Amino acid sequence: MLSKDEIIERLDDVFRDVFDDDTLEVDENTTADDIEDWDSIEHITLIGAVEDEFKMRFKMGEVSGMKDVGEMIGIIEQRGK
Amino acid sequence: MKELEYPFDNGFIMKKKRSLKRQLLGDGAVRLKKRVAVLGGSTTDDIVSVLELFLLDMGFECEFYRSEYGQFWQDAVFSNEELDRFKPDIVYIHTSLRNLSFSPTPRSGEEEIEQGLNAELDRLSQAWDGVKEHFGCPVIQNNFELPFFRLMGNMDASDRRGKVNFVTRLNSALYDRIAQRPEVYLNDINWLSAAYGLEKWSEPKYWYLYKYALNIEAIPELAFQVASIIKAIFGKNKKALALDLDNTLWGGIVGDDGVENLEIGKETAEAMAYFEFQQYVKAHKDLGVLLTVCSKNEEENALAGLSHPEGMLRPDDFVAIKANWLPKDKNIVDTAEELNILSEAFVFVDDNPAEREIVRGQLGGTAVPEIGEVTDYIRVLDRSGYFETVTLSEDDLKRNDMYRANAQRAKAQSRFADYHDYLLSLEMTAEIGDFSPLYLQRITQLTNKSNQFNLTTKRYTAEQMEAVYNSDEYIRLYGKLYDKFGDNGVVAVTIGKTDSEDKGRLDIELWLMSCRVLKRDMELAMLDSLVEQAKKRGIREIYGHYYPTAKNKMVAGLYESFGFEKISQDEEGNTAWRLLVEGYEDKNTVIKVKEEHYA
Numbered sequence: 201m202l203s204k205d206e207i208i209e210r211l212d213d214v215f216r217d218v219f220d221d222d223t224l225e226v227d228e229n230t231t232a233d234d235i236e237d238w239d240s241i242e243h244i245t246l247i248g249a250v251e252d253e254f255k256m257r258f259k260m261g262e263v264s265g266m267k268d269v270g271e272m273i274g275i276i277e278q279r280g281k
Numbered sequence: 282m283k284e285l286e287y288p289f290d291n292g293f294i295m296k297k298k299r300s301l302k303r304q305l306l307g308d309g310a311v312r313l314k315k316r317v318a319v320l321g322g323s324t325t326d327d328i329v330s331v332l333e334l335f336l337l338d339m340g341f342e343c344e345f346y347r348s349e350y351g352q353f354w355q356d357a358v359f360s361n362e363e364l365d366r367f368k369p370d371i372v373y374i375h376t377s378l379r380n381l382s383f384s385p386t387p388r389s390g391e392e393e394i395e396q397g398l399n400a401e402l403d404r405l406s407q408a409w410d411g412v413k414e415h416f417g418c419p420v421i422q423n424n425f426e427l428p429f430f431r432l433m434g435n436m437d438a439s440d441r442r443g444k445v446n447f448v449t450r451l452n453s454a455l456y457d458r459i460a461q462r463p464e465v466y467l468n469d470i471n472w473l474s475a476a477y478g479l480e481k482w483s484e485p486k487y488w489y490l491y492k493y494a495l496n497i498e499a500i501p502e503l504a505f506q507v508a509s510i511i512k513a514i515f516g517k518n519k520k521a522l523a524l525d526l527d528n529t530l531w532g533g534i535v536g537d538d539g540v541e542n543l544e545i546g547k548e549t550a551e552a553m554a555y556f557e558f559q560q561y562v563k564a565h566k567d568l569g570v571l572l573t574v575c576s577k578n579e580e581e582n583a584l585a586g587l588s589h590p591e592g593m594l595r596p597d598d599f600v601a602i603k604a605n606w607l608p609k610d611k612n613i614v615d616t617a618e619e620l621n622i623l624s625e626a627f628v629f630v631d632d633n634p635a636e637r638e639i640v641r642g643q644l645g646g647t648a649v650p651e652i653g654e655v656t657d658y659i660r661v662l663d664r665s666g667y668f669e670t671v672t673l674s675e676d677d678l679k680r681n682d683m684y685r686a687n688a689q690r691a692k693a694q695s696r697f698a699d700y701h702d703y704l705l706s707l708e709m710t711a712e713i714g715d716f717s718p719l720y721l722q723r724i725t726q727l728t729n730k731s732n733q734f735n736l737t738t739k740r741y742t743a744e745q746m747e748a749v750y751n752s753d754e755y756i757r758l759y760g761k762l763y764d765k766f767g768d769n770g771v772v773a774v775t776i777g778k779t780d781s782e783d784k785g786r787l788d789i790e791l792w793l794m795s796c797r798v799l800k801r802d803m804e805l806a807m808l809d810s811l812v813e814q815a816k817k818r819g820i821r822e823i824y825g826h827y828y829p830t831a832k833n834k835m836v837a838g839l840y841e842s843f844g845f846e847k848i849s850q851d852e853e854g855n856t857a858w859r860l861l862v863e864g865y866e867d868k869n870t871v872i873k874v875k876e877e878h879y880a
Contacts, residue, residue, distance in 0.1 A: 220299035241326045244491050248498060249296040260486055 207254075207276050211269065214249050218242065228270030254280035285338040286650065287505065287665045294501045298330055305337040311831060312342040313515065318369035318416075319345060320353035320408075322380035323494035331500050332373075335508035340517055350492065353380075357408035360415040371514065372412050373421040373507055376405075377470070377494035378428060378448065378483075385442050387433065394441055398451055402458060409465050417744045419514050420465045421507060424452045426474040426495075429483035463722075463743040466510055466671055470495075470503065477502055509666030516729035516740065519648055519667040520622050521571035522562065523613050525631035526583055526604070530562070530594065531555045532655070535586040536578060546591025554655040559593035561659045569677030570668050571600050571620065571684055575612045575629065578604040600684040609636055610643035619691075620684060621796030623732070623832070628667050630658075674723045676770040686766035687797060693766075704802060704871040707764040711803065711872045713773075713810045716750045716757045723771045724759055727795060732832040734804075735793040736825065736839065754779050756787065756814045760807050762798050762872070772798045773807050777815070777823065785821035792825070792839075805869040808843055810876070812865045824848075825858040843868075 208226065215224045219237050232238040238246070250272065251257055256279045258266075266272055284293065284301065294301065319325050319332070329345050336343050346367045348356040353374055356364055382404075383397030405422065412420050428444045437443030441450075452471055459465045474482040477499050487493040495503065512518065527534040532544025532551045544551040545559070566572060572594075576583055583604030587596045596602065601619055603612040609629070617624040625646025631637055632652065641649045652661045690707065697703035716724060725746045732738065741749065749755055760773035772795040780786035789811075794804055815823055825840040827833075837856075841847065845858035 214296070217296045217300070220297075220303060244493075244497060245295055245298070245327065248292070252292040252296070260490055263490055 201277060202254075202280050204273060204277070207273050207280065210253055211250070211273070211276075214246070214253050218246050218249050226269045228268065228273060230269040231267065250276070256280050282338050283651075285335055285505075286648075287661060288651070289501060289505070291498050291501045294331060294334065295327070295497065298327075298334060301334050302330075302337070305334065306342075310340070312337065312340050313517075315341050315343045315370045315511070315515065316367060317343045317345050317511070318348075318356075318364060318367060318372045320348040320356050320372060320374050322351055322353045322374075322376040323488070324350060324492045325375055327493075327497060327500050328375060328504055331504040332508055335501075335505050336511060339508055339512045341511070341515070351380075354404060354408055358411035360411065365415070369416050369418055371419050371421065371511060372416065373468070373511075374405075374408060374423065375494075376423050376425075378425050379488065379494045381425070381451075384444055385447050387442050389442050391441065394447065398447065398454065401451060402454055405455070406458060409462060413464060413744065417742070417748070418464070419742050419744075421468050421510055422455075422459065422465055423468045424455055424471045426470050426482065427479060429480050429485075463747075466514065468507055468510060470506075473502055473506055474499075505666070509669040510671065512666075513669040513671045514729075514742075518669060518730070519570075519628050520626035520730075521573055521600075521616075521620070521628070522565065523573050523575040523609075523616065523627045523629045523647075524562065525609075525633065525636065526574060526576040526578060526586055528632045528655075529630060529658075530559055531586060531589065531592065535582045540582075540585045540589055543586060543589055545589050548591075551655070552591070556591070556593060558655060558658045561662070563594055563598060565668065566598065566681045567678055568668055568670055568673065569680035571622075571681060572598055573616050573620075573627075574599050574602040574604060575609050575616070575631075576604045577606055577609070580604040597685065598681070600681055600688065608639065608643075610640050610647075613640065613644060613647060620687075621733070621799055628662070628665075630662065672722055672726050674726060676723050676726075679768070679770065683767060683769055683797060686769075689766050690764075701871065707766070707801070707871075709762060709764045709801065709872040711763075711806050711874045712761040713758055713806060713874055714876060716759055718750075720759055720771050721746060721750060724774050727771060728774055728791065728793065731793040731795060732830070733796050733835055734799065735833050736789070736827050736836055737791055738828060738830050738833060739791050741791075749776060754781070756811065756818065758807060758810055758814070760794075760803060760810075762801065762803055769795075769798055773803055775807055775811055777811060779818065779820070784819065786824065787815050787818075787820045787822070788824045789826065802869055802871050804839070805843075806872045806874055809867045809869050810874065812860075812862055815862050821862055823860045823862060825860070827856045827858070829854045 211226055212224065215226055216222050219235060247258060247263055254276050258275060262275055319329050325347055329347050333343060346364055346369060353376060381401055383400060385394045409420050425448050427448055431437035431445055433443050437445040440446055459467050482495050482499050484496040487496055524530055532555050533542055535543060545555045546552045574583060583602060584596050587594055601616045603616055613627055613629060614624050624644050628648040629640045630652060637649045640647055648667055650661050650665050652658050694703050697706065725741055725743050729740050749757065756777040758775040759771050761771050762769040774791060774793050776791040777787040777789045825845050827837060827840065829837065840858035845860045847856060848859050849857045
């Protein structure tokens with residue numbers, strides 16, 4: 201199983217790529233409200249990029265119900281590679 | 282940009298689209314501006330953002346209009362204020378299986394299915410009619426992908442009540458309708474989804490979650506294909522292949538291994554692979570793509586290799602053969618000059634990564650695909666869309682022959698001390714006349730790809746050209762040139778617009794000529810005919826305009842050489858010129874002219 205620190209480190213890279221901002225850092229409490237460009241359109245890109253990074257797929261219910269990065273990390277902990 | 286050339290990494294493009302866009306916009310390249318309306322039957326946000334990237338990479342800086350979710354039909358048929366203001370140069374209708382309102386079931390009757398099929402087609406035709414009426418611009422239309430499930434299994438394809446059967450017949454009928462509409466271009470998502478993998482393409486999760494009609498990971502594939510069509514419609518296709526020989530067109534090195542030991546033909550796996558690639562390359566002649574050789578070799582060995590009895594290509598399939606030890610970028614530039622095309626019109630095909638890197642570094646505009654192994658060559662070239670064909674004229678079929686005849690003319694020229702004598706020796710005949718339906722397609726094609734000998738670089742869609750053809754405000758001339766070496770086809774186009782206020786005034790809004798007939802005095806023959814037609818209409822003054830671009834410097838002084846008087850020049854270097862019809866004397870002395878079609 202991946203450690204939380206490693207997941208966050210790799211998530212930082214994904215967020216930086218997607219939002220084209222090298223200063224971004226995320227933690228478990230980060231939500232869409234914290235990142236200016238994180239709207240419903242970019243959310244789709246973000247989910248795809250996270251899936252690619254951790255070689256896993258989110259289930260439909262997980263995508264629509266995800267409230268913050270903490271939930272994302274929780275799912276990655278179980279199924280990410 | 283390598284990241285945006287086939288084969289590209291879909292996930293990477295989706296993830297990095299912001300930074301890719303920033304890099305492209307910051308590279309200082311000069312790009313054509315176009316307005317693209319994407320009318321979707323499903324979500325199109327990321328389709329537009331990725332399409333923008335590919336178009337930037339192909340030399341277009343576009344503004345986009347995106348219809349509200351699912352409003353493709355309403356927007357096309359009725360337009361709206363925003364879209365009216367936007368005035369698209371091109372419309373892309375992104376529809377899919379999700380937009381069909383009829384689907385057959387095992388209970389459907391024959392007649393009901395026919396009605397359903399025609400209703401779908403009529404709905405699309407109405408959308409095209411709407412675009413034609415409101416914007417008069419080209420339309421790119423998706424066909425339909427196959428369903429990813431089959432209620433009746435295999436019979437779904439063979440029985441009219443099956444959906445696979447329905448979609449297959451619908452697509453086929455769609456092609457018949459498109460064939461009747463010169464302004465409508467097919468975007469073949471049926472093929473693309475098959476190549477990508479239909480189940481993956483149709484992954485329904487993306488519809489349920491986001492109302493995307495395809496897997497978002499396939500968006501770059503779709504967007505690249507649409508961008509290739511747009512690029513082709515606006516005249517930015519490549520024109521020539523520059524081909525390496527050893528380990529590109531055959532296996533082995535002809536200079537070391539000897540002709541008899543080359544891998545080409547039917548005997549081994551390698552030989553077959555190179556043979557099929559030669560077949561694929563040769564087939565490009567029928568599209569009007571020029572074939573040239575660019576190889577580090579002794580010429581004698583190159584010709585021997587190309588004469589291999591088991592090979593498909595022959596030396597005379599090529600319009601130029603550079604087999605020497607000069608740097609390849611130099612050879613491409615030289616070939617370009619000989620053929621009067623630009624080095625950016627070439628696709629350089631070479632198995633050697635080092636050679637590719639040099640050409641890529643030296644010649645920014647030349648396409649240099651990463652062609653991989655011999656078993657990849659066809660796929661990579663094919664998917665790169667360099668020669669995406671949107672029209673195919675008689676002229677395309679003959680283009681290689683015409684360029685070869687040009688090479689013979691160049692040889693003949695060297696035997697004459699006096700250029701005028703040489704021109705007379707060509708025994709040239711021109712056919713100059715008003716546009717006719719037979720040539721309209723070729724005239725539009727030539728108009729949209731001529732860059733160098735082009736005074737205004739004005740582009741016309743098929744529709745706009747048809748409007749010019751049908752209006753009596755214009756004096757229109759096309760010119761065909763024949764000589765003892767062959768038929769050059771339609772090579773010159775001139776459009777003059779009469780002034781609605783001042784009946785004695787004509788403005789030349791288009792004056793262009795194919796560079797394949799440079800220095801043949803064809804432009805003088807065209808001018809003579811223009812003045813003659815102007816006289817018949819009671820025109821007293823002809824105004825010429827020159828708008829400089831990066832590529833048309835060769836004609837900056839054309840009107841001056843014609844004896845026009847310069848009347849103005851602005852800060853951007855645009856110049857205007859005037860010729861008095863009275864007292865004009867014919868200038869052409871070397872071409873016999875047959876007047877056609879002008880009553």
